[in-house]
Amino acid sequence: MKKRICVFLTFTVLAFLSTYGQVSTQIRQMAYADSFRLVSIFKDIHLNPELGFMEIRTSGIVSKEFRTLGYEVITGIGKTGVVGILRNGEGPVVMFRADMDCNPVKEITGLSYASTKTMKKEDGTEVPVMHACGHDAHVTWLLGIAKIMMTLKKEWRGTLVLVAQPAEEILLGAEAMVNDKMYERGVPLPDYLLGMHTFPIPVGTIYNAPGNRLAGSDQLDITFYGIGGHGAHPENTKDPIIMACNAVLQYQTIISRNISAQDPAVLTVGAFLSGSVNNVIPPSALLKLNLRWFNDKNRNILINGIKRINEGIAIANDLPKELYPAITMKGMVFPLVNDTDMVSKINTALLEVIDSAKIIKNIPAEMVSEDFHHLVIHNKKAIYDYMWVGIANIDVAAKATAQGKKYPFFNHNGNYQVDLSAIPLGTLIGATALFKMLGKP
Secondary structure (H helix, E strand, C coil): CCHHHHHHHHCCCHHHHHHHHHHHHHHHHHHCCCHHHHHHHHHHHHHHCCCCCCCHHHHHHHHHHHHHHHCCEEEEECEEEEEEEEEEEECCEEEEECCCCCCCCCCCCCCCCCCCEEECCCCCCCCECCCCCCCHHHHHHHHHHHHHHHCHHHEEEEEEEEECCCCCCCCCCHHHHHCCCCCCCCCCCCCEEEEEEEEEECCCCEECCCEECCCEEEEEEEEECCCCCECCCHHHCCCCCHHHHHHHHEEEHHHHCCCCCCCECCCEEEEEECCCCCCCCCCCEEEEECCCCCCCHHHHHHHHHHHHHHHHHHHHHCCCHHHHCCEEEEEECCCCEECCCHHHHEEEEEEECCCHHHHEEECCECCCCHHHHHHCCCCCCEEEEEEEEECCCCCHHHHHHCCCCCCCCCCCCCCCCCCCHHHHHHHHHHHHHHHHHEECC
């Protein structure tokens, strides 16, 4: 009897592996058979980048594709967000997110489909824009995955929720969608959330590890006020440029003298804006700051330290209270912490499509930040996995390594380039991971 049971179980396992292998082959064939269409979509989006909350054209492409495929579509969530829903019987609800926005960066890749577009920011300034972080690839992967999941829906059970999110670069888009009552408007609450992001490692390599992956972050503006006047008579003024300069230097001591050297934190002054002519002391100076941290203790040290330095500078310059520096908190995200079990499941599934040596799990956390997880962190269930997907040309990446460089280029630079071979492969990776998380029929 025991022998019969063992034989039965053996045949059952082999049948399952055979079926799963067949589905994996189908996913691969579909991803690569769709390459021409997907690369065309990618080039079109790359040519027409759009800044956060302005992704009107991009979201239009997404919603049209979703409707054509037969998804239930909800548009205009958080201004330009789009959600496609495919209800496919009893099973888990799995959400896949792709962000749509670009960067205010001038492209210098020299590609035939390089962006030459400019856009006006909220402050009215016109800037060159490009997809210097690979969100054009993210949207393309989303659309490729949408087609595969619809075509092979007999092979899985559950509910698939595809999210095209605005404004990740300013860390506001995910919260904007949630605050716009995304879940009250018909979007199912997910059991699992999956995200993929381009990274300048060789095509065919991924980083997917559990635990702390990305830092928490705050974006804040600080305005120093003073009394303007003629450059020839500084004694009649209160110079906000000098105050802001002192602040920039003093801010760095918050980390070097208040946070352990073994405890990661970053304070960056990304912009210093003041004045317009040579011989006039202006009445104000603006600093744009970015903070990175992994726990509330360090976040509080950073913010409270900034406030103390600001007040000390105001007192040293004998300013009245109404001219004390003002802080505007613009956006904040929590650290991103991947779920251990979900990471393990997905990495196991990806062995079907990626060599095991190319699935890198022992990697340190990055100080960069994301708002992807803010789609679920306020829910009762917040299980998610966020992975880096290699997009650098293999030969270019090897040459950079030989020259002692960590990467051939980096995100947010004008030379950021997604190799076209990463388009079908990223689609394959995403669809394979989703099949793993959704229920079997």
